[in-house]
Amino acid sequence: MLPKIISCIWCSKITKKNSFNQTKSWRNICTKGYQWIHQLIEERGSDLETEMLICSKCLTMLYKARKCRGTANGEGFCGDGNNEEYCIWCLKYSTETVPLSAAERISLLCDYKIYCSSNARRCVNRCLEIPVQRTNEPTRLTAKQTISILNDLIDEVNRIKLMPIFLENDSVGSEEDFIAWTGWNLNQLMEMTSLIEPHMYKSKHRSPFGAVCMYWIKLKTNLSFRQIGTIFKIQTTKESIRKRVEDTFHTVSTHLYNALVPLHLGFHHISRTDALEHHTAYTKTFFGNNLSIIWDGTYIYTNKSEDHKLQQETYSGQKSRHLIKFMSIILPDGYVLDLIGPFKGKDNDAKISKAILDMNDNLSIICEPGDTQIVDRGFRDVAGVFEDLGFAVKMPGFLKQGEKQLTAEQANDTRMTTKTRWVVESFHSQFKKWRFFSERISQDYIAYIDILVRTVAASLNKYRSRLYEGKSPEDYALANKMLLLKSRSSHLEQLIINGDLSLRKQWNNIYDIEPDFNFPYLTLDFLREYTCGIYQIKQSSSYAKAHLFNNDDQFEFQLFSSNDSLLHCRLHSKHSRTTKYYLCIQFDNDDDDDPIKDHYCQCKSGARNLGCCSHVATVLWYIGYARHISWTPPTRTDIFREKIFDC
Structure with missing residues (x-):
C-alpha cells in the first residue's frame, strides 16, 4: 500500500504519512487551541480542512508574529515577506503567477502599506484591483530587507525623475490627463502609434508613443518645443532639446498625414451613397433627398512677416489682422468632407470658393445637379457660379439698401438655412480646441500648415462621434412642423x-x-x-x-x-x-x-x-x-x- 501524502496547510510543504509519525516537525492544528491560526488561513483565502497539519517552521513563524501582534501599530505596515508561493493580491495558492516588478512592489508599499519581498508574485490574470487586507501579518524586516527596500525606493525615485509625463504602459496618467493634454484618450493615441510605428526609428531617447504624444501636446497646448522637451524629460543641451522635439513633431506630422488623410478626408475618400448617410432629418425634409453640403471659411492668425509682399497678402481688412484662411466643406451631421487651404487673408469666402471650383472638379465626384450647397451671406458673389453648375444654393437672407427687416418668407428661409448650417460653426469650435490653431502662429508654420490642419480634421472624422445625429423621430416631427409653419x-x-x-x-x-x-x-x-x-x-x-x-x-x-x-x-x-x-x-x-x-x-x-x-x-x-x-x-x-x- 502506498504511503499517504500530506502537506503543510500554510506553506504546502509535502511529506509522507510515515515521516509525519516519526518526526516532531509537524503539528496537527485541528483543535480549538489553534483557532487563531484557522482565522489566518481563512484570511488568506484558503478553506479549513478536517485534518490540518502545519510544519514546525511555519508554526514557529506564526507564534513569533502572534507575539508581536499585540504591540503592532494598527496604522502600520503588514506583510511578512514570505510571499513567493501565493498571489500577493488575492492570497491564493496553486494559481499561475508572475513575478512583480519593482514599480508594482513600491506601489503596494506606498498605496496599501503592504510589504513584499523581491520574490513576490501575482496572478497572471490580474485577479483583483485592490489587494486583500491582512491585519495579522505584521512586518518585521531584517537589516538586509531594510537595505533592499531602501534601494528599491531610491531606484523608483530616480526612475520617476527621468520618466516622461505620459507612457503607454504606465498607470500614472489617467484617461482625463491624456484627453486634457492631447485631445485624445489612451486607446486612440495607441492606435495612432500603431499607424506610424512601422515608419519611425525607435531609440532610447524617443518611443513612437511618446512622439505621438509630443505632436498632439504641441497642437493642443501650443507650448514651445523647449517646454514640451522638459515635460518629456529629454536629457541633452537646451538647444538640442528644442531641436529634438521639433524634429519629432515634423516626423510624426508627416507619418500621421500619410496614414490618416487619404482614408478619412477629401472628396475621393467617400462615395456619394456614404455621404448621403450623413444627412439629418432637417436637410432631408427641407431640401429633399439630394446631397446637401455646407461651406464656410475659417482662419488662423499669423505673425507679421518681414516679407512685405507676404505681409500684404495675409492682412485681412475685415479682421484687421494678419491671417490665412481655409475652406471647410462639411456634411450635415458634422462629418468633414474636406478642408482646403491655405488661402490669402485678403480673399473673402466667395473668392476662395470660386477658386476651389476653378482649380479642380473634385466636387463633381460626389455631387450631381440638383444637390444643395448651404452657405452664408459671404458667398453671395459666388452663388451664381454654383447655380450655373446645377446646384441649389441656400443662403441666409440679407437686407437691401434702405430695408430694415426681412420679409416673412425671407426670414423663414433664413431660419431653415441656419437650422442646418450651424454644424459648420460647431466644427470650427471643436477644431480650435487645439490651441495651436486658435492662437497666433509663426510664419514658419505656413509652409506645412495644411498638413497639420488636414490631419486634425481627418482624426476627428476617424476617432470622434458626429457632432449632430439629428435623425430621431422627434427631429423628423420638428422638421415637418417647421415646414408647415412656413406657409x-x-x-x-x-x-x-x-x-x-x-x-x-x-x-x-x-x-x-x-x-x-x-x-x-x-x-x-x-x-x-x-x-x-x-x-x-x-x-x-x-x-x-x-x-x-x-x-x-x-x-x-x-x-x-x-x-x-x-x-x-x-x-x-x-x-x-x-x-x-x-x-x-x-x-x-x-x-x-x-x-x-x-x-x-x-x-x-x-x-x-x-x-x-x-x-x-x-x-x-x-x-x-x-x-x-x-x-x-x-x-x-x-x-x-x-x-x-x-x-
Missing part, C-alpha cells in the same frame, strides 16, 4: 403694419409682474418646440438680465387696453446701445395645448413664423417660465463690469 401668415404683423396697435394710449404700462399675473405657464419643452431650437432660449437669460438692469430690476411691458391677451414690450439690441425693438405677443390663457397664438418683432428676423427671434423668446421665457421658478439674474459678470473705469 402660415402673421395676423399681428398686419395689425402693426396697418397702425392698428401703434397708439400709445391703447397700451397700459406694467412695471412689475405680480405672482398672480394671468399669463400661461410655459414649460421648457414647449419653449423649445415653439422656438424650433434651443439657441433663442439660451440667449433669453442675458436679454432678460439687461432688460431688468435698464428698468431698475422691473420687467417692464404693456397690455392692450381693450384686449388683455395682447402683450407689448421693448427690448434692447445686444449689438447696439441705442437700438430697441418693439415686439407683440398674442396669448390665450384658456388653451393649454397652444397658449401662444401669434408673435411679431421689429428686429431683422422678427417677422418669421418658423420659431421666433430671441427678443420674443426672452419675454415668453421670463413671463411664462423663469418667474415661476424664482429666477434671479446671475451676478458673476457684474464684478467684471464694475472693474472697468468710465471716462
Whole structure:
C-alpha cells in the first residue's frame, strides 16, 4: 500500500504519512487551541480542512508574529515577506503567477502599506484591483530587507525623475490627463502609434508613443518645443532639446498625414451613397433627398512677416489682422468632407470658393445637379457660379439698401438655412480646441500648415462621434412642423403694419409682474418646440438680465387696453446701445395645448413664423417660465463690469 501524502496547510510543504509519525516537525492544528491560526488561513483565502497539519517552521513563524501582534501599530505596515508561493493580491495558492516588478512592489508599499519581498508574485490574470487586507501579518524586516527596500525606493525615485509625463504602459496618467493634454484618450493615441510605428526609428531617447504624444501636446497646448522637451524629460543641451522635439513633431506630422488623410478626408475618400448617410432629418425634409453640403471659411492668425509682399497678402481688412484662411466643406451631421487651404487673408469666402471650383472638379465626384450647397451671406458673389453648375444654393437672407427687416418668407428661409448650417460653426469650435490653431502662429508654420490642419480634421472624422445625429423621430416631427409653419401668415404683423396697435394710449404700462399675473405657464419643452431650437432660449437669460438692469430690476411691458391677451414690450439690441425693438405677443390663457397664438418683432428676423427671434423668446421665457421658478439674474459678470473705469 502506498504511503499517504500530506502537506503543510500554510506553506504546502509535502511529506509522507510515515515521516509525519516519526518526526516532531509537524503539528496537527485541528483543535480549538489553534483557532487563531484557522482565522489566518481563512484570511488568506484558503478553506479549513478536517485534518490540518502545519510544519514546525511555519508554526514557529506564526507564534513569533502572534507575539508581536499585540504591540503592532494598527496604522502600520503588514506583510511578512514570505510571499513567493501565493498571489500577493488575492492570497491564493496553486494559481499561475508572475513575478512583480519593482514599480508594482513600491506601489503596494506606498498605496496599501503592504510589504513584499523581491520574490513576490501575482496572478497572471490580474485577479483583483485592490489587494486583500491582512491585519495579522505584521512586518518585521531584517537589516538586509531594510537595505533592499531602501534601494528599491531610491531606484523608483530616480526612475520617476527621468520618466516622461505620459507612457503607454504606465498607470500614472489617467484617461482625463491624456484627453486634457492631447485631445485624445489612451486607446486612440495607441492606435495612432500603431499607424506610424512601422515608419519611425525607435531609440532610447524617443518611443513612437511618446512622439505621438509630443505632436498632439504641441497642437493642443501650443507650448514651445523647449517646454514640451522638459515635460518629456529629454536629457541633452537646451538647444538640442528644442531641436529634438521639433524634429519629432515634423516626423510624426508627416507619418500621421500619410496614414490618416487619404482614408478619412477629401472628396475621393467617400462615395456619394456614404455621404448621403450623413444627412439629418432637417436637410432631408427641407431640401429633399439630394446631397446637401455646407461651406464656410475659417482662419488662423499669423505673425507679421518681414516679407512685405507676404505681409500684404495675409492682412485681412475685415479682421484687421494678419491671417490665412481655409475652406471647410462639411456634411450635415458634422462629418468633414474636406478642408482646403491655405488661402490669402485678403480673399473673402466667395473668392476662395470660386477658386476651389476653378482649380479642380473634385466636387463633381460626389455631387450631381440638383444637390444643395448651404452657405452664408459671404458667398453671395459666388452663388451664381454654383447655380450655373446645377446646384441649389441656400443662403441666409440679407437686407437691401434702405430695408430694415426681412420679409416673412425671407426670414423663414433664413431660419431653415441656419437650422442646418450651424454644424459648420460647431466644427470650427471643436477644431480650435487645439490651441495651436486658435492662437497666433509663426510664419514658419505656413509652409506645412495644411498638413497639420488636414490631419486634425481627418482624426476627428476617424476617432470622434458626429457632432449632430439629428435623425430621431422627434427631429423628423420638428422638421415637418417647421415646414408647415412656413406657409402660415402673421395676423399681428398686419395689425402693426396697418397702425392698428401703434397708439400709445391703447397700451397700459406694467412695471412689475405680480405672482398672480394671468399669463400661461410655459414649460421648457414647449419653449423649445415653439422656438424650433434651443439657441433663442439660451440667449433669453442675458436679454432678460439687461432688460431688468435698464428698468431698475422691473420687467417692464404693456397690455392692450381693450384686449388683455395682447402683450407689448421693448427690448434692447445686444449689438447696439441705442437700438430697441418693439415686439407683440398674442396669448390665450384658456388653451393649454397652444397658449401662444401669434408673435411679431421689429428686429431683422422678427417677422418669421418658423420659431421666433430671441427678443420674443426672452419675454415668453421670463413671463411664462423663469418667474415661476424664482429666477434671479446671475451676478458673476457684474464684478467684471464694475472693474472697468468710465471716462
